Amino acid sequence: LRGSATPVIPFTQPGNLTRIYAIASGKGGVGKSTVTANLAAAMAAQGLSVGVIDADIYGFSIPRLLGARSVPTKVGSMLLPPIAHEVKVVSIGMFVPAGQPVVWRGPMLHRALEQFLTDVYWGDLDVLLLDLPPGTGDIAISVAQLLPHSEILTITTPQLAASEVAERAGSIALQTRQPLAGVIENMSWYEQPDGTRVPLFGQGGGQQVAASLTTVSGRDVPLLGQIPLDMTLREDGDEGTPVVLAHPTSPAAVTLREIASQL
Numbered sequence: 001l002r003g004s005a006t007p008v009i010p011f012t013q014p015g016n017l018t019r020i021y022a023i024a025s026g027k028g029g030v031g032k033s034t035v036t037a038n039l040a041a042a043m044a045a046q047g048l049s050v051g052v053i054d055a056d057i058y059g060f061s062i063p064r065l066l067g068a069r070s071v072p073t074k075v076g077s078m079l080l081p082p083i084a085h086e087v088k089v090v091s092i093g094m095f096v097p098a099g100q101p102v103v104w105r106g107p108m109l110h111r112a113l114e115q116f117l118t119d120v121y122w123g124d125l126d127v128l129l130l131d132l133p134p135g136t137g138d139i140a141i142s143v144a145q146l147l148p149h150s151e152i153l154t155i156t157t158p159q160l161a162a163s164e165v166a167e168r169a170g171s172i173a174l175q176t177r178q179p180l181a182g183v184i185e186n187m188s189w190y191e192q193p194d195g196t197r198v199p200l201f202g203q204g205g206g207q208q209v210a211a212s213l214t215t216v217s218g219r220d221v222p223l224l225g226q227i228p229l230d231m232t233l234r235e236d237g238d239e240g241t242p243v244v245l246a247h248p249t250s251p252a253a254v255t256l257r258e259i260a261s262q263l
């Protein structure tokens, strides 16, 4: 990563119409990165120009989920992002040696994010998705500072205990004055062959987070969808083709497309 003296963030320039969503969760493992990769692929498949910044320093799984195997290429002072399934992808993981943990402090993360926004040639994007680390860390504040127009999408599981931490992640938007675009519940149920839905991880978490964020923000924060547990979703992610492309008729893919169409 390289320094830049006078950073100009194209997304904050007058007339820029890119919609920006920062995807947050209270804790890890709720499917935040999987949902991000699928929303990106679904929107790109609709013909939108889509970019993803993987800022999840602890996870950086977006390149694998989208099957992006290359790293950005340098053209003059700019970086060209790799494109996978029509999605432009940049990840913190592309800049750290394989197998090494990222032990960056807040200011370094801020700087890395700033460079992703200023030094990467994104072109005209319709949508930019940012996969945030779980929790309420420094990077969420950096996103708010660097991209004041970005909106927050909160991912939770149906478990009520999980929804409390998701509420905290969502309510950081109140302090940073970012709009809350909505809540997505993931791993909502497992559907048995006879059609019965088994709520393996409890029920009501998504609804509760949406209701509570609506109350604290004084604005309607919708529950945008409930994504079922789906083995093909995990397998497709492991193989680098999001389920919305690999198995577009699966219930998880249908729900993910419905969510994408609301954004």
Ligand code: ADP
Pocket: 025, 027, 028, 029, 030, 031, 032, 033, 034, 035, 059, 061, 186, 187, 188, 227, 228, 229, 230, 231, 233, 234, 235, 237, 238, 252
């Ligand atoms: P996070 O980004 O929140 O840490 P991930 O997207 O990495 O979570 O997902 C954690 C694990 O759960 C992954 O192995 C992923 O494939 C799996 N997973 C996520 N959502 C679902 C789902 N709806 N059904 C089945 N497996 C899922």
